[in-house]
Amino acid sequence: MQVTFPHMGYIYVGIAAMAKWLNVGVVVPPPTSQRTLSLGVKYSPEMVCLPFKLSLGNMIEALESGADTIIMPGGLYGCRFGYYHKAQEAILRELGYDFEMVSQELGIMHMVKRITRGTPLREVITGLRFGLTKMNVLHELEQMVHKKRAVERDRGEVSRIHRDGTKAIENAADHQELKRVRQEYLQTLKNLPTVSPPIPLKIGITGEFFIAIDPFANMDMDVELGRLGAEVCRPLSVGEWIRFTPVPIILGLREKDRSHKAAMPYLSRNVFGDGWQSVGEKVLHARDWDGLVHVEPFGCLPETMARNIMPSIKDGLPVLNLIFDEHTAKAGVINRLEAFVDMLRKKKRRQVKVCV
């Protein structure tokens, strides 16, 4: 069996680690590229959302590289994500590929059993733990990268360390090596020479999960904002998603729970996808962020609702809304980010002057 899965940011690192730990063959799709997007667009329904097209492109490239089993979440979601795997399976079969589609529709344990085929539960849990630990380390590294990129002295140095660190985490064979890699890269980032920007900015990114976390889909927005001297804060992350810490879960202290609570006066129920959280993040971080970039794929209903509710939240937090599809051009995204950062700086400078 050769298992594969779509990229979705760095999630693939954790899944590959779990599979390798359990001696399951893995085919990581080639990095998402223009070819991936073209394949996805060619074979997807025209109006379906961008994450569908990109993940379909990943699947085609992985099947071309020898994969025979695809892992894709699916099941009871309130938006199209719930039936992605069914539609993608039908498209791939029509294209003539021979493979098995595995989703957690019948429960996560059912999915794990189908992939691990008789591996003792203890082993499975150990493998899961290793994969989750890798994703947590990636999350830690990414948070430090966001802080440092905004103030780095030598342009591009943080991105280089981030790339190398991600590769080293991906290649770490056991917990001990992972611990060493974590310390090494966090320390390297801490020791980097920095400059102080005249007006430091904190910009939140929220919106649809896939676009918010996937660097190809959002056109390296983190890097562009960092280049403009803004620290990126992104509560939607794989680390937040997979962290299992019982006390915050029981007490409702996770970012997700807090944002849902904050959204209540404006949106009192789950609209699925990440729409509820998007509204809540704006309320929750109105004081600690200087601006918010809200990202959504074209045609995404939950985020369309969130986008239309946001102007009614009169908290003074400026919002830049960016809609992505296969026609979105990077130059246009950069242009809008630059104008947004400029506007935030002017606003902050005025506030500083008033205080002085």
Ligand code: SF4
């Ligand atoms: S949240 Fe939006 S973009 Fe994501 S699958 Fe659902 S409808 Fe599509």
